[in-house]
Amino acid sequence: MASVFSKIIDGELPGRFVWSDETCVAFLTIAPVAPGHTLVVPRAEVDKWTDLPAEEFAHLMSVAQIIGRAVVAAFDAPRAGELIAGFEVPHTHVHVFPAWDMGGFDLSRANSDVADAEMDSAAAAIRAALREAGNGEHVAE
Known part of the structure; x- marks a missing residue:
């Protein structure tokens, strides 16, 4: 059975994409x-990050770094945080x-009750920061 993330990636469930x-x-x-x-x-639907091929994991981390720069810029934060848990x-x-x-x-401490307008605004801010940084070819619409 496909994971909820595979369903989002495949368009079966909605998602606020910022990168593809x-x-x-x-x-x-x-x-x-x-x-x-x-x-x-x-x-690729791989459960544990430790099971990803090294090249794929390196790419994931590279994109995470780009997204990290974008969230810092979009929200005027002093740092970007990064976590890999995998239990959810x-x-x-x-x-x-x-x-x-x-x-x-x-x-x-995650908040599952955020207004749609706030979520849409956050996605738009990240997309704008990604475009500003020269990553427009990967910014999801």
């Missing part, structure tokens, strides 16, 4: 720890979010 390439996608999580909390997800969905995913303190690293 042949190896991975990035979209906002439905339970952010901060505005702009984004998941970078390989297209059995499909590798990297959490990238603007961080002001260590509180963002606690996924149990």
